[in-house]
Amino acid sequence: MRLSSDALRLILPVLALAVLLGTVFWLRPNTMGYTGLHLLFKLALPIALATLSQMVILAVNDIDLSTGPFVSFVTCVTATFLVDTPALGVLILLAAIAAYAALGMIIAWRQLPAIVVTLGMSFVWSGLAVLMLPSPGGTAPAWIAALTGWRPPLVPFGVLSTVVVMVLAHLLIMRSTLGVLIRGIGGNERSVARAGWSVLRARGIAYAIAGAFGVLSGMSLTGIMTSGDANMAVNYTLLSIAGAILGGCEFMGGKVSPIGAVFGAATLLLATSVFTFLRVPPDWQIGAQGMILIAVLALRIALGRGEASR
Amino acid sequence: MTALVEVTGARVRFGEVVALDGVSLTVAAGECLGLVGHNGAGKSTLVNVLNGGLAPTEGAVRASGHDGDWSIAAARAIGLRSVFQELSLCPNLTVAENARLMHRSLSGRGWRRRAGDVARAALDMVFPGHRIEPRMQVGSLSIAERQMVEIAMAFADAGIAPRLVILDEPTSSLDAGLAEQLLAHVRRFVAGGGAVILITHILGEILSTATRIVVMKDGRIAAERPAQAFTHATLVDAMGSPAGDQDRSRRTAQTGAAVLSLPAGARGGGDFTVRKGEVVGLAGLAGHGQTRMLHALHDLKTPQWWPARDPQVAFVAGDRRVNGTFDVWSILRNISIGTLSDLSRRGWIDRRAEAARGREWQSRIAIRTPDLNLPILSLSGGNQQKALFARALSSRAPVVLMDDPMRGVDVGTKQEVYAMIRAEAKVGRTFVWYSTEMDEITLCDRVYVFRDGVIVAELEGDAITEANVLSASFAGAA
Numbered sequence: 001m002r003l004s005s006d007a008l009r010l011i012l013p014v015l016a017l018a019v020l021l022g023t024v025f026w027l028r029p030n031t032m033g034y035t036g037l038h039l040l041f042k043l044a045l046p047i048a049l050a051t052l053s054q055m056v057i058l059a060v061n062d063i064d065l066s067t068g069p070f071v072s073f074v075t076c077v078t079a080t081f082l083v084d085t086p087a088l089g090v091l092i093l094l095a096a097i098a099a100y101a102a103l104g105m106i107i108a109w110r111q112l113p114a115i116v117v118t119l120g121m122s123f124v125w126s127g128l129a130v131l132m133l134p135s136p137g138g139t140a141p142a143w144i145a146a147l148t149g150w151r152p153p154l155v156p157f158g159v160l161s162t163v164v165v166m167v168l169a170h171l172l173i174m175r176s177t178l179g180v181l182i183r184g185i186g187g188n189e190r191s192v193a194r195a196g197w198s199v200l201r202a203r204g205i206a207y208a209i210a211g212a213f214g215v216l217s218g219m220s221l222t223g224i225m226t227s228g229d230a231n232m233a234v235n236y237t238l239l240s241i242a243g244a245i246l247g248g249c250e251f252m253g254g255k256v257s258p259i260g261a262v263f264g265a266a267t268l269l270l271a272t273s274v275f276t277f278l279r280v281p282p283d284w285q286i287g288a289q290g291m292i293l294i295a296v297l298a299l300r301i302a303l304g305r306g307e308a309s310r
Numbered sequence: 311m312t313a314l315v316e317v318t319g320a321r322v323r324f325g326e327v328v329a330l331d332g333v334s335l336t337v338a339a340g341e342c343l344g345l346v347g348h349n350g351a352g353k354s355t356l357v358n359v360l361n362g363g364l365a366p367t368e369g370a371v372r373a374s375g376h377d378g379d380w381s382i383a384a385a386r387a388i389g390l391r392s393v394f395q396e397l398s399l400c401p402n403l404t405v406a407e408n409a410r411l412m413h414r415s416l417s418g419r420g421w422r423r424r425a426g427d428v429a430r431a432a433l434d435m436v437f438p439g440h441r442i443e444p445r446m447q448v449g450s451l452s453i454a455e456r457q458m459v460e461i462a463m464a465f466a467d468a469g470i471a472p473r474l475v476i477l478d479e480p481t482s483s484l485d486a487g488l489a490e491q492l493l494a495h496v497r498r499f500v501a502g503g504g505a506v507i508l509i510t511h512i513l514g515e516i517l518s519t520a521t522r523i524v525v526m527k528d529g530r531i532a533a534e535r536p537a538q539a540f541t542h543a544t545l546v547d548a549m550g551s552p553a554g555d556q557d558r559s560r561r562t563a564q565t566g567a568a569v570l571s572l573p574a575g576a577r578g579g580g581d582f583t584v585r586k587g588e589v590v591g592l593a594g595l596a597g598h599g600q601t602r603m604l605h606a607l608h609d610l611k612t613p614q615w616w617p618a619r620d621p622q623v624a625f626v627a628g629d630r631r632v633n634g635t636f637d638v639w640s641i642l643r644n645i646s647i648g649t650l651s652d653l654s655r656r657g658w659i660d661r662r663a664e665a666a667r668g669r670e671w672q673s674r675i676a677i678r679t680p681d682l683n684l685p686i687l688s689l690s691g692g693n694q695q696k697a698l699f700a701r702a703l704s705s706r707a708p709v710v711l712m713d714d715p716m717r718g719v720d721v722g723t724k725q726e727v728y729a730m731i732r733a734e735a736k737v738g739r740t741f742v743w744y745s746t747e748m749d750e751i752t753l754c755d756r757v758y759v760f761r762d763g764v765i766v767a768e769l770e771g772d773a774i775t776e777a778n779v780l781s782a783s784f785a786g787a788a
Contacts, residue, residue: 006447177421180407187400194363194398195412196383254402 006257008303009248013263016246016296020270027277034156040273041158042224044266045148046071047239048162049217051247051265052169052258054240056210058249059173059256060185060203062107062114066122067214068237070096072230073129074218079138079228082219086141093219097211104207108200122237129230136229140222148223161220162262169258172209182206186254242293243268248300267292313338313374314474314505315360315390320369322355322529329355330366331529337474342496342506344520344537346513348549348780349596349746352529353509357476360507361385361392389473391464393480397456401449405429405459408448415469425468432466433458436495437488453483461492465499474505481510482762493519511595511761512785513542525549546784550776569740570607570623570709579764582607584742586708589735591754591774592744594783596714599763600744601628604711607742611709617651624648624702628714628744634698635686641697642668642682648701671700676726692723699727709740716750728753748776759783 024040025032031040050067057064074093082089103121107114140148150157173179181202184192193199217236222228247264249256271292275285313336322330330352337343337360347353358364359371362385371380373388399408406426410416416425426444433440437458448456457480464475477496481489496506496519508520516523516537523540525533525548533548540548571583582603584590592600604625611622627634636644646653646664653664668682675696679689686694695715702710716724728750731741735755745751757774759767759782767782769775 175422177410177417180403180410184400184403184407184411187402188398191398191400192411194382196386196414197411254400 009255009257009300010260010263012296012300012303013247013260013267016292017263017267017270020267020274023274024270024277027274034154037159038151038156040270041156041162041266043221044158044162044269045165046217046221046224046233047236047243047265047269048165048262049213049220050233050236050240051243051261052165053210053213053217055244055247055249055256055258055261056173056182056206056213057114057118058186058244058251059182059254060104060206061189061252061254062118063241063251064118064210065115065237066118066125067240068234069122069125069129070211070214071218071221071233071236073125073132074215075222075225075228075232076129076133076138076230077228078144078219078222079140080132083139083141093215097208097215100211100214101204101208104210105200105204107207108203126230133228133230136227136232138228140226144219144223145226148220162266165216166259166262169213169262173256173258178205182209183254183256186252186256239265239268242289246293246296314388315374316372317356317359317366318370318372320356320359320366320371322352322359322364322366328529330359332369333526333529333531334369335524335531337505337507339473339505340500340503341521342500342508342519344516344523345507345509345526346511346516346523346545346549346784347526347532348748348783350528351526351549353526354478355529356526357392357478357507357509361390361476387470389470390476391472391474392476392478393461393464394478397453397460399448399456399460401456402447404445404447405442405451406444408459409444409463409466409468412463413466413468413470428466428468429459429463432462436462436465437491454485454488457483458488465495472499472504474507475499476507476509478509479511480508481512481515489515511783513545514785517542517545546777546781549780549784570611570742572603572606572610574764579766580758580768582758582765584709584740586740587735587738588756589731589741589743589754591751591757592742592760593751593757593779594760594766596746598760598783600760601713602763603760604713604742604744607709608711619651621648621705621707623709623711624705624707626698626702626710626712626715628712628717630691630694630698635694637685637687639686640683641677641679641686641689644686644697645671645682645700645704648705652706667704671704675700675703675730692719695719696723696727699730703730703734708738709742710734712741712743712745714744714746716745716747724750748779751779752776761785 030036050071054064054067074096077089077092081092103117106112107117148157152160173182181192181197182205185199185202189199218233221233225232243265244261245264246267247257247260247262249261268289271289272285275288280288316336318334320330320333333352333356335356345353345356355364359366362380362382373380373384376384376388378384400411403411406422406429409425409429410421413428416428429444433442440458442451442455442459448459451459461477461480465472480492484492493515496508500506500521508516510516517540520537523535523537523545524531525545527549567586568583569586571581573581592603594600608623608625612618631637636647642664645668649667650659653660653667671677672682677689677693677696677700679693686697689697698715716727735741743750743754751757752774754774757769757779758765759769759779761783769778
């Protein structure tokens, strides 16, 4: 049977993760166990959530340059307000999601370039985070720490929670009417409007979902690191874009895949461990991550060409 | 017969252009209305007024079973559906998901299965024997299959039954067999009490399917008769202008050397050649491959890697904002960008030579501005277009390609540019001119008429008449 382009899109990130995991197991056979996997995928949940947040924005043909600062901002709220005055903390986080929705609607209403708006917002989130926590500190709320510290039988929390989030995101984006509407905007905004849908509302909802994923990412990150920091997740912006693209999402056309995005994020996470095991100096690791990204993208284009020439 | 939708005295203006000039039209249940006319006759504008996408400046739209303002939502609510020429499906979604977006009533649990059933039923009804599955992604379908999905979706019944379906060039990517299936369905649908507005350049389809034919010209209805009252010849006649062609000073014998030629591609059609000093027109309905031909000619003579010292072709854009003006640059920069290598020494631009060149062309082509250093957007559309002409004509390129460059240009400017083209042709420059305006086509020495992406006719000298161009643009047999 001929493989659909969607299946092809998914094979590459899965293959990339398998190759990297195989390399890790070969380099360090003792990682092949509960504790080993626990350590390897400790940070998988927040990275996967941030990547899903980015993916929802990509689905409506936009890009979010404020993912990293926003997640850092959420860690600061979580480590301070959510501990001392939980009601106010929840309110702030809900307001942050509402701000994302408002941004989406403003971008749709005024036809602004999302790249500029979110770049500006990245400074706003960073500033607010520094105001709250000038230096790293605070503590994670007990219930979050308990959840992220939970050691379920058989499968480590990092792996289990990421898989659960991946399935839920798949149902929301790929199977629900709302997901179809969001991807439809990416595919052909005009015809969605012609069919009588409010593009303004749909974009607002898409941004709200992205904000919600970002909040969950920041909360889980605080739980794992047990404190907040205004600079904790600054590299999440590029990591989330790279992860989503690695996972088969595209910048234009509403072509996204939550499963692919999560696999892409996990691949980039694992790459860091591989480079450490290979004694690649930290200075070179970002470059090496880039090389993986380029290799996978080149492979995708090559496969796409092969498909097109059939 | 009961009127479904009624337009009275609709008038639409876009700036200086009057697109609809007082059109009144009634569409009744149980009829197939054939709508024909040349480019700019106002067909698309009328369709947009009917489906609620465009509010007329004057006049009103009334529909049975509807009060209040006319809008896209109101039109959909009474069962009016449109199939547009350009693809309006989401290519990244499956057929079923597109059905869900098109038909809002397919909500709630199990919508995926129901939307799939609706899409499949509609496709089975219009195109029996199709091989499209509802779970296929639209992007993976061929162009013909996408058009089939789109047409079928318009005839689908998911809550609101279709009562009036507007088909704008529905058969443009369907082969003869599929087109016949569609027309058969249109006849069935009309016999069952539905109404269809059919717009197509294939006159055979109109004559065989429509019950009534409306001919539009210059934003007005030029003729309206039952379909039986028309023949192929009288229909072409009705589209053309009653006044005879004016006499034009055209050179007859062409003996110059061929400067550009393009053999017919895989799609068939005639070969293309243009000789030195000729003005060759590309005619036919808009979007039938003329712009693609200009781009191909441009690519043929332009290096892909590094600009040539001696340019072979210059290009005058029609869609200024897309591939013409540099919006934030001055008028002078917009003119000189085409000839920078002539105006520079050892890689440095000679500002004085640039300014002199600018002044020379400002006076030659009469660009109305106090200062060439003002931004290009400070000019009116017609003067912007003159600046683009100056960019092309000031180059040393022997061939100038023009992509319908007179869109939105006033009559005075047009006459000035026509004179300039004639003068330049006389001294040996060659022009390839795509135009959607019949007046401009009749100015050319020789004309190629395009249909469905290929050259279908070549007219020369006195054979270039509106009637000949029209009858070649509209295919006779299906």
